[in-house]
Amino acid sequence: MSLKIGIPRSLLYYYYYPLWRVFFEELGAEVVLSSHSAKGILAEGLKNAVDEVCLPVKMFYGHVLDLSGKADMIFLPRIVSVHKREYICPKFLGLPDMIRCLKNLPPLIEVDINLYKNNKDFFSAVTNIGNIFTKNRLEIWQACLKALKVQKKYFKLMQMGLMPSEALAIIEGRVEDKALPEGDELLIVLIGHPYNIYDPYISMDIISRLRSMGAVVATAEHVSEKIIKSNAARLPKKLFWTLGSRMIGAAFHYLEQPDVSGMVHVAAFGCGPDSMTGEIIERYARRAGMPFLSLTLDEHTGEAGILTRLEAFLDMVRWRKAACGY
Ligand code: SF4
Incomplete structure (x- = not known):
């Protein structure tokens, strides 16, 4: 056996x-x-x-x-x-x-x-x-x-x-192939540790929720290692945490993409690296004029609160896009 x-x-x-x-x-x-x-x-x-x-x-x-x-x-x-x-x-x-x-x-x-x-x-x-x-x-x-x-x-x-x-x-051969999900051309970047954003329970199913609101969701894992590394190297000092560095490199890359409508950063309460990388990403996002939402999750976080914030953020991003065209 x-x-x-x-x-x-x-x-x-x-x-x-x-x-x-x-x-x-x-x-x-x-x-x-x-x-x-x-x-x-x-x-x-x-x-x-x-x-x-x-x-x-x-x-x-x-x-x-x-x-x-x-x-x-x-x-x-x-x-x-x-x-x-x-x-x-x-x-x-x-x-x-x-x-x-x-x-x-x-x-x-x-x-x-x-x-x-x-x-x-x-x-x-x-x-x-x-x-x-x-x-x-x-x-x-x-x-x-x-x-x-x-x-x-x-x-x-x-x-x-x-x-x-x-x-x-x-x-695993459970599906032959999968067409990439389509939304209404609202590209939202989701940045966070993989075990937070991809765990549907921890993240309160944030990816499905964003998709159901009509957004296409992009994450750090959609960016090549080469692009991530070259963008992370723009920091004055190299970050020695692999996952933090990946998040920063991906965020910097997405901040320069004209088709990105907004960025959501997900942090875990009590995470030292998240508090630092989140702060860096938010500063660069504000400087780039990118709509930015920061969510911190812990075991007491209420689902309704997260949902309301996501809906309000997407509404704001849509109004901005309709008014300014980007
Ligand atoms: S402290 Fe932060 S980086 Fe470390 S395991 Fe927890 S969430 Fe991950």
């Missing part, structure tokens, strides 16, 4: 799930995902997480607990860096230590993923994980190469304008 590997549907799931799913499956494991984010999952997270952490980390706790009883092992790498000379938020470093304190969990697969110096460490991490299933290095490498290929396709689909769930549906 194959080993069931649990992957929490949270945090970097939105970036790297295809990679790890293919890797584990190629090595003969069965991948089990936690349920979709919901009130009960967050409630468990809130009950068990330390007070100081941000909303997405509290949600992550809930997802890990949801896997208890469903998986033989839970995949919980200690992610230090996913790009050369950049770091990921320090909260990710502490995740395995925080989660290890929870009771009645299956064993955790903990490996360090640190690409700060070079990619070599990634391959040694992958080998360590693969050793759980086989001692055959060739098999591990083949699984890794196949996984990287699928991951590349996933990123490419997102760069074509799809959201992670839509790109994943194509990768």
Whole structure:
């Protein structure tokens, strides 16, 4: 019987799930995902997480607990860096230590993923994980190469304008192809950490809501790495957080696109990086004359309040467009 590997549907799931799913499956494991984010999952997270952490980390706790009883092992790498000379938020470093304190969990697969110096460490991490299933290095490498290929396709689909769930549906063969969503030519840029804007529960389904109001939604994942990097480099000092830097690079790029009608920034309450990147993006947006809405989410945020603000923002953007033509 194959080993069931649990992957929490949270945090970097939105970036790297295809990679790890293919890797584990190629090595003969069965991948089990936690349920979709919901009130009960967050409630468990809130009950068990330390007070100081941000909303997405509290949600992550809930997802890990949801896997208890469903998986033989839970995949919980200690992610230090996913790009050369950049770091990921320090909260990710502490995740395995925080989660290890929870009771009645299956064993955790903990490996360090640190690409700060070079990619070599990634391959040694992958080998360590693969050793759980086989001692055959060739098999591990083949699984890794196949996984990287699928991951590349996933990123490419997102760069074509799809959201992670839509790109994943194509990768998994659940839909043949997907036409890019159309709106009434109101292009709204949504900037925020992927685990906030793409988690429908955390974001209160902001993408679907904007679309249902007639907007086409663009995000940082729709922009190529090259464009993001060159725009992020316009800051006087390089930001060393990968995700923050991505958000800034994408925002700077969109601020120069004439077809963009407005920008919405989503931040998590209690997030240090968000408070800084949000401030920088807002200053540049105001300077560029771009309509800008800042939303901060926490576990107490009311859905009605968010909806009202979004509707008012879109009304304002439409009036502006009708009056000024941009
Ligand atoms: S970047 Fe912010 S939202 Fe993300 S894990 Fe760190 S503190 Fe939480």
